Amino acid sequence: MRSSWVMVVWVGLALASGCDSSTGNDAGVALDAGSELDAGGGVDAGGGVDAGFDAGFDAGPLDAGFDASLPDAGGPIDFEVRVVVRSPDTGAYVPAEAVFVRVDGAEGSTVEGVTDATGSVVVTLEPGSGPWTVTAAAPQHTATSVIGVTGPLPGALHLTEPMATPSPPRAVNGTLFGRSGMGEGVFFLGPGVSGGALMGDDFEVFVPDEPSTLRMLVVEWGMPLDGPPNNAVWLDLDRSLADLSATDITFPAPARAVVDTTFRITVPTSGAVDASAFTSLAPSVGAIRYEMGFPYTVGRSGAVADGSGGFDVTVQAFDGDMAPTHVGWTFEDGVDRAAQIIATAPVTAGSTFDVPAAERIDAAGASMGTLTLTWQGSAYAHVGASVTPAGGGTGWFLYSYDAAATEVSAPWPRLPSGVAFADLGLGPSSIGRINTFVITYEAGVRPWEWASLREARAIVTSRDVELTGR
Numbered sequence: 001m002r003s004s005w006v007m008v009v010w011v012g013l014a015l016a017s018g019c020d021s022s023t024g025n026d027a028g029v030a031l032d033a034g035s036e037l038d039a040g041g042g043v044d045a046g047g048g049v050d051a052g053f054d055a056g057f058d059a060g061p062l063d064a065g066f067d068a069s070l071p072d073a074g075g076p077i078d079f080e081v082r083v084v085v086r087s088p089d090t091g092a093y094v095p096a097e098a099v100f101v102r103v104d105g106a107e108g109s110t111v112e113g114v115t116d117a118t119g120s121v122v123v124t125l126e127p128g129s130g131p132w133t134v135t136a137a138a139p140q141h142t143a144t145s146v147i148g149v150t151g152p153l154p155g156a157l158h159l160t161e162p163m164a165t166p167s168p169p170r171a172v173n174g175t176l177f178g179r180s181g182m183g184e185g186v187f188f189l190g191p192g193v194s195g196g197a198l199m200g201d202d203f204e205v206f207v208p209d210e211p212s213t214l215r216m217l218v219v220e221w222g223m224p225l226d227g228p229p230n231n232a233v234w235l236d237l238d239r240s241l242a243d244l245s246a247t248d249i250t251f252p253a254p255a256r257a258v259v260d261t262t263f264r265i266t267v268p269t270s271g272a273v274d275a276s277a278f279t280s281l282a283p284s285v286g287a288i289r290y291e292m293g294f295p296y297t298v299g300r301s302g303a304v305a306d307g308s309g310g311f312d313v314t315v316q317a318f319d320g321d322m323a324p325t326h327v328g329w330t331f332e333d334g335v336d337r338a339a340q341i342i343a344t345a346p347v348t349a350g351s352t353f354d355v356p357a358a359e360r361i362d363a364a365g366a367s368m369g370t371l372t373l374t375w376q377g378s379a380y381a382h383v384g385a386s387v388t389p390a391g392g393g394t395g396w397f398l399y400s401y402d403a404a405a406t407e408v409s410a411p412w413p414r415l416p417s418g419v420a421f422a423d424l425g426l427g428p429s430s431i432g433r434i435n436t437f438v439i440t441y442e443a444g445v446r447p448w449e450w451a452s453l454r455e456a457r458a459i460v461t462s463r464d465v466e467l468t469g470r
Contacts, residue, residue, distance in 0.1 A: 036386055036435030036460045037342060037447070077125040079103065082156035083115050083136045092293070095119025096159055099138045102416035105129030112416050119156065131401070133413045139423040143396040144448055145413045150401060158450040160394065169194065169206035172237065172244045176201045176218075178251035180230045185223050190216040191294045203249075211240045217296045217322075218249055228300055228316035231255040256322065258299065261315040263351045267331060267341045269309040271357030273459050275341045276309045278331040287317040287324035287347065290454070301327045315347050323347075326455070342439075342458035355457045356380070358438045360407060362461070368412055368427070369469015375400075376407040377438030380457070382447050383408075385436045387426065387465060394425045395432070399447045404438075412470070427467030434465040 081101045084093040099115040101123070109129050113121035115136075125132065131150045136157040137143035144157045169192070176186065179201065188196055188205045193216060196205035207214055219232040231251045237244070267275035280303045287299035299317020306312050311331065317324040328344040345353035356379035363385060365371040375383035383404045388395035398413070421427050439447055442455040 036340070036433075036462060037384070037437055037439055037456075037458055075127065077127060078122050079125045079132075079153070080120060080122045081113075081115070081134060081136060081153060082120050083159060084119055084156045085141075085159050085161055093156070093158070096138070099136050099141075099159065100416035100418040102135045102137075102414065104133040104135075104413065106131050114418075135413055135416060137396075137415050137419040137424070139419055140394065141424075142394045143415065143419070143424055145396065145398045146401055146448055147398060147410055147413065148401045148408075153401075155446050155449045157448050167209055170209045170239065170244060171204055171206055172247050173204045174202070174245075174247035174249060176203055176249050176251070178231070178253055179220060180222075180255070183223055184230060185221045185225065187219045187221060187297075188216055189219065189296050190214055207237065207239065207244075209239070213238050213240075215292070215294075217298070218251075219297065220251060228258045229298070229318070232298065232318060232322060234321070256318050256320075258316055259319045261317070261324075261347055261349045263313055263315075263345070263348060263353065264306075264310050265303065265313055265329060265343045265345060266310040266352060266354045267343075268355060268357035268459065271359055272361040273339045273341070273358070273461065275331060275333075275339070275355075275459075278333055278339075278341060279305065280311065281330040281332055281340075285327060285329055287315045288326045288328070289322060290325045295326075296322075298322045298324050301329075303329055303331075310352075313345075317347075328456075337462055339462070340460045342456060342460065344454065344456035346455055353457075355459070358459050361436050361438060361459060363434045363436045363463065363465070365465070367466035367469040368432075371412050371434070371465065372409055373398075373412070373436055374407065374409040375404045375436070375438060377403065377459075378405045379440075380404075380438040381440040383436075383438050384447060385434065387412075387432045387434050387467070389425045389467070390431050390433060390464075396424055396426070397448070421467075421470050427470065430467045431464050432467045433462055435460055435462045437461070 083096040083099045085096045087094050096119045097115055097117050101113050101115065101121050103111045103123055103125065107129055111123040111125060113123045115121045131148045133145060133147045134149055134153060135143060135145040136159060138159060141159045141161050144159060146153065186198060192208035194206045196203060214237045216235040216237055217232060218235055220230045222230055233249060233251050235249055267278060269276040285301050286297040287301050288295040289298045299315060301313055301315040303311040303313045315324055315327055324347045326344055327347055331341040333339045341355055343353060343355050358380060359376035359378065360374055362374045363371060373385050377383055381403050382400050384399040386395060386397050426432060437458050437460040439458040445454055
């Protein structure tokens with residue numbers, strides 16, 4: 001695996017505070033799609049199994065709650081698995097080479113392979129051997145599994161690489177014109193944009209060294225950062241130019257208008273999680289314009305509980321070509337984050353975004369070796385779980401191929417040969433966090449594709465687990 005690729009996580013980008021001598025890479029809390037759901041801005045689904053564990057381990061065929069039928073291929077089945085990671089330079093997902101892939105059948109068979117330069121591997125499966133558990137893993141990355149697979153695996157499995165180094169960036173220098181005041185904060189947002197400094201009205205910021213045009217949003221925010229933004233301007237930076245040292249930026253006059261938009265988010269008051277008394281995770285969350293795969297912070301939002309299983313949300317953001325498309329909220333029980341509601345909602349005035357109830361979300365067992373996951377989420381498209389080390393780092397993500405309309409249970413799957421439990425930063429003899437969830441993204445989006453900045457609904461329950469027994 002080349003060390004220059006990384007999966008960028010747009011989760012909980014905090015409002016930066018500081019003085020006029022520094023600039024942040026974002027000016028608001030980005031959509032928090034639930035760090036327990038995926039590493040792309042949503043739910044971790046971790047857990048792990050030592051590759052040296054007894055090969056006789058049953059990989060965990062799901063019970064009759066999943067459709068166990070397979071297409072009648074009349075012979076061996078060629079099964080393709082694709083794996084990607086995100087480039088730190090462009091933010092785009094790229095093929096992940098040399099990733100270990102394992103496919104376990106319900107009847108106990110195991111087939112393994114390694115992805116090629118295109119990020120793909122094709123393994124041969126026998127008819128009647130499913131449903132399957134598919135796992136992709138590489139050292140120093142997260143691992144991703146899909147359980148209950150009964151047909152072709154759409155999309156690509158996404159991995160993270162925590163310690164990647166992007167290509168040397170280019171410095172962009174210039175002067176800011178039209179600022180409201182010298183005490184206001186200025187933030188430069190865009191794929192791969194980092195760092196920077198202000199000296200009076202002169203700025204310097206760093207961008208990836210690519211020949212393409214980069215869309216940057218430059219936002220002025222009042223200090224302290226507890227209100228709406230003051231002004232903003234788009235900058236389409238032509239990085240094919242040899243010299244970027246005279247890039248002046250002018251804020252519009254009069255300043256861009258900030259408008260208020262109100263809508264409602266409802267949460268479950270029955271079932272596996274009663275969120276009627278939950279509170280919002282943060283008092284202010286960024287309003288996001290999701291454009292070309294990047295979340296630009298264009299305003300703020302606030303949520304107030306209405307006392308009847310819902311939250312009234314007010315968004316204060318720019319309009320026109322900077323109007324927000326989404327806002328993300330996490331509501332929690334306030335007790336060690338034992339339960340959370342994830343809502344990533346489109347910003348539509350007067351609308352109601354409903355997070356439905358789930359019948360059961362449970363992880364039984366004190367250790368990974370005794371863990372059994374049980375779900376029933378008839379209103380949700382997928383279920384899943386994650387285990388991550390207590391101190392952060394990598395881990396293991398697990399998702400279901402289909403919904404769990406009736407109650408289903410499964411143990412934790414196994415890692416492919418070539419990857420050990422410790423390679424994921426898990427165990428031995430330590431405590432991790434098991435997160436079990438139900439989730440639905442917008443139509444056509446699978447959770448293993450980590451598109452969590454799009455519309456999402458999820459319920460997560462969490463507790464500690466011993467990282468032993470694997």
